[in-house]
Structure formats: structure tokens, C-alpha cells
Amino acid sequence: xxxxxxxxxxxxxxxxxxxxxxxxxxxxxxxxxxxxxxxxxxxxxxxxxxxxxxxxxxxxxxxxxxxxxxxxxxxxxxxxxxxxxxxxxxxxxxxxxxxxxxxxxxxxxxxxxxxxxxxxxxxxxxxxxxxxxxxxxxxxxxxxxxxxxxxxxxxxxxxxxxxxxxxxxxxxxxxxxx
Amino acid sequence: xxxxxxxxxxxxxxxxxxxxxxxxxxxxxxxxxxxxxxxxxxxxxxxxxxxxxxxxxxxxxxxxxxxxxxxxxxxxxxxxxxxxxxxxxxxxxxxxxxxxxxxxxxxxxxxxxxxxxxxxxxxxxxxxxxxxxxxxxxxxxxxxxxxxxxxxxxxxxxxxxxxxxxxxxxxxxxxxxxxxxxxxxxxxxxxxxxxxxxxxxxxxxxxxxxxxxxxxxxxxxxxxxxxxxxxxxxxxxxxxxxxxxxxxxxxxxxxxxxxxxxxxxxxxxxxxxxxxxxxxxxxxxxxxxxxxxxxxxxxxxxxxxxxxxxxxxxxxxxxxxxxxxxxxxxxxxxxxxxxxxxxxxxxxxxxxxxxxxxxxxxxxxxxxxxxxxxxxxxxxxxxxxxxxxxxxxxxxxxxxxxxxxxxxxxxxxxxxxxxxxxxxxxxxxxxxxxxxxxxxxxxxxxxxxxxxxxxxxxxxxxxxxxxxxxxxxxxxxxxxxxxxxxxxxxxxxxxxxxxxxxxxxxxxxxxxxxxxxxxxxxxxxxxxxxxxxxxxxxxxxxxxxxxxxxxxxxxxxxxxxxxx
Numbered sequence: 001x002x003x004x005x006x007x008x009x010x011x012x013x014x015x016x017x018x019x020x021x022x023x024x025x026x027x028x029x030x031x032x033x034x035x036x037x038x039x040x041x042x043x044x045x046x047x048x049x050x051x052x053x054x055x056x057x058x059x060x061x062x063x064x065x066x067x068x069x070x071x072x073x074x075x076x077x078x079x080x081x082x083x084x085x086x087x088x089x090x091x092x093x094x095x096x097x098x099x100x101x102x103x104x105x106x107x108x109x110x111x112x113x114x115x116x117x118x119x120x121x122x123x124x125x126x127x128x129x130x131x132x133x134x135x136x137x138x139x140x141x142x143x144x145x146x147x148x149x150x151x152x153x154x155x156x157x158x159x160x161x162x163x164x165x166x167x168x169x170x171x172x173x174x175x176x177x178x
Numbered sequence: 179x180x181x182x183x184x185x186x187x188x189x190x191x192x193x194x195x196x197x198x199x200x201x202x203x204x205x206x207x208x209x210x211x212x213x214x215x216x217x218x219x220x221x222x223x224x225x226x227x228x229x230x231x232x233x234x235x236x237x238x239x240x241x242x243x244x245x246x247x248x249x250x251x252x253x254x255x256x257x258x259x260x261x262x263x264x265x266x267x268x269x270x271x272x273x274x275x276x277x278x279x280x281x282x283x284x285x286x287x288x289x290x291x292x293x294x295x296x297x298x299x300x301x302x303x304x305x306x307x308x309x310x311x312x313x314x315x316x317x318x319x320x321x322x323x324x325x326x327x328x329x330x331x332x333x334x335x336x337x338x339x340x341x342x343x344x345x346x347x348x349x350x351x352x353x354x355x356x357x358x359x360x361x362x363x364x365x366x367x368x369x370x371x372x373x374x375x376x377x378x379x380x381x382x383x384x385x386x387x388x389x390x391x392x393x394x395x396x397x398x399x400x401x402x403x404x405x406x407x408x409x410x411x412x413x414x415x416x417x418x419x420x421x422x423x424x425x426x427x428x429x430x431x432x433x434x435x436x437x438x439x440x441x442x443x444x445x446x447x448x449x450x451x452x453x454x455x456x457x458x459x460x461x462x463x464x465x466x467x468x469x470x471x472x473x474x475x476x477x478x479x480x481x482x483x484x485x486x487x488x489x490x491x492x493x494x495x496x497x498x499x500x501x502x503x504x505x506x507x508x509x510x511x512x513x514x515x516x517x518x519x520x521x522x523x524x525x526x527x528x529x530x531x532x533x534x535x536x537x538x539x540x541x542x543x544x545x546x547x548x549x550x551x552x553x554x555x556x557x558x559x560x561x562x563x564x565x566x567x568x569x570x571x572x573x574x575x576x577x578x579x580x581x582x583x584x585x586x587x588x589x590x591x592x593x594x595x596x597x598x599x600x601x602x603x604x605x606x607x608x609x610x611x612x613x614x615x616x617x618x619x620x621x622x623x624x625x626x627x628x629x630x631x632x633x634x635x636x637x638x639x640x641x642x643x644x645x646x647x648x649x650x651x652x653x654x655x656x657x658x659x660x661x662x663x664x665x666x667x668x669x670x671x672x673x674x675x676x677x678x679x680x681x682x683x684x685x686x687x688x689x690x691x692x693x694x695x696x697x698x699x700x701x702x703x704x705x706x707x708x709x710x711x712x713x714x715x716x717x718x719x720x721x722x723x724x725x726x727x728x729x730x731x732x733x734x735x736x737x738x739x740x741x742x
Contacts, residue, residue: 025280043713056741073711
């Protein structure tokens with residue numbers, strides 16, 4: 001698709017993603033057009049917010065946080081990754097390419113990694129094409145499916161949440177720790 | 179909000195950094211059309227006193243109730259602008275800093291695109307700014323007790339200085355005796371000063387003081403809380419216990435890298451400087467008639483790329499000491515580069531040359547070779563072949579003892595401890611300041627300080643200066659009546675909470691807990707312990723938790739503005 005500039009939203013954690021973006025700027029690296037939302041930790045990002053981004057028309061969403069094990073808040077990035085993996089599953093389910101949601105864990109001083117991620121993801125989304133069109137979904141259909149998905153997260157009942165948690169090895173280790 | 183937001187947009191040209199790459203006039207006219215924006219101004223540099231004055235003036239004149247500053251990174255400049263806003267009688271959290279310098283101007287080659295990106299970023303920020311709410315900090319009454327981890331020279335010096343200022347000090351030591359590296363050394367830099375006497379004097383002083391409590395065989399397991407009110411869990415032989423402290427000093431030191439496999443190191447006649455010092459303490463064997471010291475033994479290599487700073491000084495100190503005691507002895511120093519500085523060190527190196535200490539210089543790619551003479555009671559038993567680049571000749575030195583100047587590396591537990599305390603480490607494993615140029619001796623947490631070799635190899639003199647500096651920083655912090663805590667903490671909507679306990683599982687700091695009290699079983703969060711990550715807010719199935727300053731509403735407004 002020529003001349004298509006994807007709308008990419010990046011949720012950046014203050015300590016790594018945002019810091020690396022800052023460094024990329026200080027080093028005057030060339031970066032593709034992405035817009036960011038700064039959060040203290042990628043763990044702040046709700047699954048419904050990820051879906052909301054698609055619902056609002058973003059073609060790709062990135063989560064960039066600290067490297068695994070180096071999270072400023074110990075485990076926030078694990079939570080973020082787990083939530084993103086739920087959302088990816090859900091996206092596949094409703095017929096949207098799950099590759100539109102990407103997580104990356106980088107070092108705070110690793111501006112080259114940030115550049116690589118931004119470029120690769122941007123190129124990937126460009127090759128996918130516009131959200132909806134490329135997935136063969138009409139705007140109305142796409143919106144209604146995404147809206148249904150948002151509702152599904154907002155009202156997550158506790159037994160469902162528990163089922164989701166117990167299904168992952170990570171949650172098991174968390175529960176054991178307490 | 180009952181009133182419509184009155185946003186002031188301040189576009190900083192950053193002395194041309196932004197002004198030359200973005201058309202600020204276009205950005206300003208774009209900003210003026212955004213919803214809720216009442217005032218748009220442009221200034222060459224808002225971070226300068228004059229620029230800050232402009233912001234204050236505009237806030238007062240236009241009755242603005244929130245500000246968006248399009249300039250540089252909030253990571254570096256948010257605090258400065260927050261201060262300016264509070265001086266203008268505005269809540270400091272009614273501020274949004276958008277980094278158009280690093281995220282738009284610097285990374286986008288064409289002016290056209292950079293301006294377009296800056297506009298989009300500004301739109302996102304203005305949307306967020308409209309949703310900001312004033313926040314108050316959680317006040318903390320500081321605990322005037324300080325936990326010092328490690329009782330080497332840095333830890334003891336810091337403890338001494340802290341008790342002199344009236345603080346109570348809890349000194350946790352992993353081993354069974356205080357002193358750290360001081361116990362393994364014979365003399366101390368600068369100049370020959372007896373380590374044993376120095377340590378004894380220091381410890382006598384501290385032991386007599388009722389404000390110092392030593393805890394031996396103690397390890398730190400976890401830390402929660404915030405500056406002024408930390409709760410640290412430590413483990414000793416009797417089990418785990420919790421202690422509270424207002425500040426924490428990390429003085430865990432470094433350890434030497436044993437030069438295994440280098441220059442025939444065997445711990446007998448090829449030894450390290452530390453081993454050499456303990457031999458000096460016992461009295462050096464009279465058989466030894468010739469000593470050679472090899473510098474950079476393991477340091478400035480692929481494994482340890484940095485210069486450990488103190489090895490040259492230590493070698494010189496030991497060489498001078500032994501030469502003074504036994505002038506007939508031959509001492510050679512084989513070095514790559516001598517990295518020392520300062521008046522005492524300069525004097526030492528001249529004295530060394532005058533007293534007949536021999537210097538040879540080798541190159542990194544061509545290190546000296548230590549050969550062992552065949553058995554048969556030949557004395558001296560070692561032969562060093564060195565390509566001396568000072569005279570450009572191959573030299574053969576015979577000696578009985580080879581002393582290797584090996585570098586210091588971070589202590590084995592330092593990464594573990596840094597993870598517990600949430601301190602960043604550099605690529606070698608030393609704990610690092612928040613910013614080398616802007617904020618030395620500031621670490622990520624305001625109440626946690628690192629001093630001595632845990633930060634980087636220092637000579638004893640520098641180490642004490644570092645410790646005293648740290649003590650003074652702590653005094654600045656804890657001698658106040660109330661500390662301003664962070665305003666970023668999670669809040670639970672008690673009406674929505676169903677006490678499921680997900681948040682309690684998620685929070686690594688036990689800052690949010692499900693508690694049964696007279697009002698029922700609900701999750702309660704502690705403003706002091708909460709670090710403000712917001713992971714619980716995203717994990718709450720009932721969306722009962724809101725993360726202050728990063729609320730769902732604020733983030734949603736940003737998403738909507740970014741996408742449309």
C-alpha cells in the first residue's frame with residue numbers, strides 16, 4: 001500500500017520506553033511517525049485501553065517498557081505482557097491481525113533498540129495496511145466487534161479473571177509467592 | 179469539573195533546538211484552535227528564569243488553571259515547571275510537559291513532518307491537560323533513623339557522621355565483623371597509615387555511642403515504603419525482622435576480581451595486592467629479595483573494561499612502604515598506563531623514582547610473561563619477560579614474588595540488593611546515580627543513597643568524602659518536620675470494590691491490601707507505600723481502583739486525541 005502512513009500509538013513506560021525515546025532524540029536518530037502515551041509503568045495499561053486505541057482508529061499499538069526483570073516496579077511489565085497476550089487472542093478471535101499489538105522490553109539507555117522497534121513495527125503495520133480494510137471488515141462491523149470486546153473486559157467477572165490468571169504459569173508463581 | 183478548563187500552551191523554542199526544526203508559529207496557531215486552550219505563548223527557553231517568569235505572569239494575567247509546555251522531556255524538566263506553577267499559586271499537577279524536542283524536532287528530518295508530528299503530540303497533551311485534576315502530596319513525617327547496609331570504610335564513616343548529626347544508625351553487616359576491606363589491608367591510602375589502628379579508633383568511637391546499633395550476620399530481604407518512612411525486612415540467624423528507617427545508605431563495597439589464569443597467579447608467589455598486604459602485616463619473608471608488580475592484571479580488559487582507579491595508587495603505596503622498610507629489596511612496577519592524580523600521588527611517583535623503584539611499561543597486546551625457573555632450589559624462582567616500550571627493549575627480570583594489581587568489581591550480591599532496593603546498576607553492576615552530570619549522589623529513590631565502592635572504586639580518602647557527603651544529604655532530607663511524599667498513588671472506590679484480592683496479588687509492595695474493618699471487607703491502599711505504577715488499577719476487574727494522575731479518563735482522552 002503506497003503512501004499509507006499508519007497511525008501508531010505507543011504506550012511508553014516512564015523509565016525505559018520513554019527514556020529510550022528521549023535518548024533517541026538526543027542522538028538525533030530518525031524515527032517513524034508514532035504518537036506516545038506516557039505511563040509510569042506499562043502495567044498501568046488496561047486491556048480495554050488497548051482495544052480502545054483500535055476502536056479509535058489506530059492501526060497499531062505498541063507497549064514499550066523495561067526489560068524483563070528490570071521493571072522499575074518489579075513485575076509491572078509481566079502483567080502488561082500477560083494482558084497484551086489476552087488482547088492478542090481476543091483480536092484474533094474477532095478477525096483482526098494480532099500482530100497489530102506489539103510488546104517490547106528494552107533498556108532505558110538503549111535508543112538503538114527503540115529505533116529498531118519503532119521502525120520494524122511501523123514497517124510491519126504498513127505492510128498490514130489500514131485497520132479494518134486490510135482485515136476485510138467494514139467500519140461498522142469492526143466497531144461493533146471491538147465495542148463488544150471492550151464490554152467484555154469492563155465487566156470481567158471475578159471467576160473469569162481467576163480462570164485467566166490460573167491458566168498462566170506466571171500467575172501460579174505469583175500466587176505461590178504470597 | 180464545573181468550569182471549563184483554561185489551558186495555557188507554552189511553546190519553547192529551546193534556543194533554536196526546536197525553533198530551527200519546527201515552525202513554532204504554525205504550532206502556535208494550531209494550539210490556539212484546540213479545545214480549552216485560552217492562551218498560547220512562545221519563548222526561546224522556558225527553563226531559564228526569564229521563561230519561568232513568563233509562565234507565572236501568563237497564569238496570573240489570563241487566569242489559567244493548567245499548563246501545557248511543549249519543550250523537552252518531562253523526565254528532566256517536569257519538576258522545574260511544577261515548581262514554577264506552585265509559585266504561581268497553581269497546583270503543580272495541573273501541568274503537562276510534551277517533549278517535542280526529542281520526540282518530534284530531533285527525530286524527524288523534514289520541517290514539514292516535524293511540525294505535523296509536534297501538532298499531533300500537542301493535541302494529545304492538550305486533551306490530557308483538560309482532564310487533569312489538582313493533587314496533593316501525601317505528607318510524611320520522617321523517621322530519624324538511618325539504615326546503613328555494609329560496615330566497611332564508607333558505611334562506618336557515614337554512620338559516624340550521621341550520629342554526630344543526631345541520627346540513630348542501624349548498621350547491618352552481612353559478615354560477622356565490621357571493617358570490610360579495611361580488615362584485609364595493612365596500610366591505607368594516602369600515605370602509609372595503619373589500617374588496624376584507624377579501624378580500631380573508628381569502631382571504639384562508634385561502639386561507645388548509644389545511637390549506633392550493629393547487626394551482624396544480617397541480610398536485607400525487602401524494602402517497602404517511601405522516603406522518610408521505609409520498612410525494611412532483614413534476616414539474621416534468629417530469623418526475619420522488620421525495621422523502620424527514614425533513609426537507607428548502601429555501602430556494600432566492591433570485591434576484587436581474582437586474576438585466575440593471569441600471569442601464573444597461584445596465591446603463593448604470584449599474589450594480589452591484598453594478599454601482599456596481609457603478608458606485610460605478618461612480616462614479609464626474608465627470602466624475598468626482589469618484587470615485581472604487574473598493573474592492570476585483569477583490569478581494562480574485555481571482561482573488566484573500566485580502570486579500577488585505585489590499583490596504581492595501591493601499588494605505589496605498597497612499593498614505597500616496602501622500599502622504606504627494606505631498602506636493599508628490588509622493586510619493579512610493570513604498568514600499562516599509570517592513572518593517578520592529585521598532589522600526594524604526584525609526590526609519591528617522584529619519590530618512587532628517586533628511591534630506585536624501577537618502572538617498565540608494556541602494551542595491552544603484548545603483556546609480560548611470568549616464567550617459573552625449573553626446580554632445583556634456584557633463587558629467585560620467577561622470571562618475567564617484558565617488552566618495555568619506554569626503552570624499546572626486551573627486559574628479563576628475576577624475582578621471588580610477583581604482585582598483581584587486580585581490579586575491583588561489584589560485590590557478588592550487588593545486583594540482588596539493587597533489585598531489592600530498586601536502584602539501577604550500570605553495565606558492570608555498580609549502582610549508579612540518577613544522572614551523572616545533573617544529579618550526582620541522587621539515586622532513583624530520594625531516601626536511598628549509595629556511597630563508597632558500591633558506586634565505583636574509590637580511594638579511602640575519596641570514600642570518606644563520599645560518605646560524609648551522603649550523611650549531609652540525609653541530614654538535609656530528614657531534619658525537616660514533614661517530607662512531601664508523592665502525589666501519585668492508587669485510590670480505591672470503596673463502593674465498587676468487591677474485595678476479590680486481585681490487587682493484593684498484583685502489588686509487589688503490599689501497598690494495597692484487602693482489610694476487614696468496621697466498614698466491611700474492602701481493598702485499602704497506602705499512599706506512603708504506593709510507588710504509583712498503576713498495575714493494580716489496570717488489573718482491577720471492577721475498575722474500582724484509580725491511579726492518580728494516570729486515570730482511565732486521562733488515558734482515554736489521550737488515546738482519542740492521538741487516533742483522530
